[in-house]
Amino acid sequence: MRTSGLIHAELISALVALRHTDTFAVSDSGLPVPAGVRVIDLGISYGLPRFLPVVELILDEVTVEAAWGSADVATANPEAVDLLTNRLDAELIDHEEFKRRIGDCRFVVRTGEAKPYANVLLRAGVPWLR
Template sequence: MKRAGILNAGLAGAMARLGHTDQVLVCDSGMPVPPGVRVVDLAFLPGIPAFADVLDGLLAELVVEGATVAEEVRAGNPGCADLLAARLPELAYVPHEELKRLSAGARLIVRTGEATPYSNVILRCGVAF
């Protein structure tokens, strides 16, 4: 049994298969999921697990070289905007509709139980060397 880190077997395995420049969408429970992309659905109840908790767990284990969020997060969910800016210094903003289009290129989608608007981010994997 694992001592620490991500315990969800499906998520841990999917993360182990990620490579440089692969994209991971971490999303709220309302984000549309494009067909054909692997999804690890962690949503249990509205707000559980929270977007921030899932993001922090992923960032503890992934090398991230950049991230993309919806520009609407600034006005529509300032708390999430502040969280993202604090955790991800290389942050690009695009319209929400563009973020939805970009999500089709994700290698993995991690769906949270978050129930606040625009709690979505596409992480671009980096390398540890």
């Protein structure tokens, strides 16, 4: 039994199965996910769990080599834009393009986040040993 970090078995399993260049997303409660894309639903109520703590826990578990967010986050959600631009150096792209790319994801982790544009698309990297 794990003693720290993520304890959601389905999420841990999905993260462990990632391979180099696989993409996955962490989303707010409202992001449309195309049929056929696996959704790991963490939402327990509107607003819980929040987007930022979920992303932080995931970043402790996986190597990320690239990230993208919706350009609309810059004016709509200062908390999320800080994570995207400062911690992840995410490229901010048109929201319609962002939603289109969700269709290529291995899975989407849906939070209960109630603030707009709290979404990030992540590409798995490799934790090369030195």
